[in-house]
Amino acid sequence: MDITSRKITNNEDREAAFRIRTKVFVEEQGVPAENEYDQYDEPDTDADHVLVLYNGLPAATGRVRNVGGTAKLERICVLASHRKYGLGKITVEALETFAKLNGLAKAKLNSQTQAEPFYAKLGYRAISDIFMEENIPHVTMAKELSQ
Numbered sequence: 001m002d003i004t005s006r007k008i009t010n011n012e013d014r015e016a017a018f019r020i021r022t023k024v025f026v027e028e029q030g031v032p033a034e035n036e037y038d039q040y041d042e043p044d045t046d047a048d049h050v051l052v053l054y055n056g057l058p059a060a061t062g063r064v065r066n067v068g069g070t071a072k073l074e075r076i077c078v079l080a081s082h083r084k085y086g087l088g089k090i091t092v093e094a095l096e097t098f099a100k101l102n103g104l105a106k107a108k109l110n111s112q113t114q115a116e117p118f119y120a121k122l123g124y125r126a127i128s129d130i131f132m133e134e135n136i137p138h139v140t141m142a143k144e145l146s147q
Helices: 011-028 087-101 113-121
Strands: 003-007 048-054 057-067 070-078 106-112 131-133 136-144
Touching: 003 087, 011 048, 011 057, 011 070, 048 087, 057 087, 070 087, 087 106, 106 113, 113 136
Parallel strands: 070 106
Antiparallel strands: 003 048, 048 057, 057 070, 106 136, 131 136
8 A cells, every 4th residue: 555645736636636526526525516616726826735646546635725824724535435545634634734834833624524523533623613515514623733
């Protein structure tokens, strides 16, 4: 089992990440494709994207942005066929590393409620009531990043 992660810096990796997001969010969860992609997916934005590879094949992705001095982790997803290998944790850790390299000491994310226990294990705590996003219940979670 060979797991690697890397910052997305080229179109090939970007397209691989988009394929993963389409599979998970659009096809599995029913998010409209036009709502899944936004201006932060364009090259040369302030968002850092990660691609996680399992045995050399793209299997997970996510992105992080600086929103008011806080790292906002977004679009974190793992292909269904690879959810038993710890790739979600590797994705989050990579995004947190990007955040720390950019001098950010706090992170937040909007977690689907079904994923809340996963993020809690990684040190995140709920800081909001449940709200709906794309017809999926979510909760905002936050964490202090150790430097």
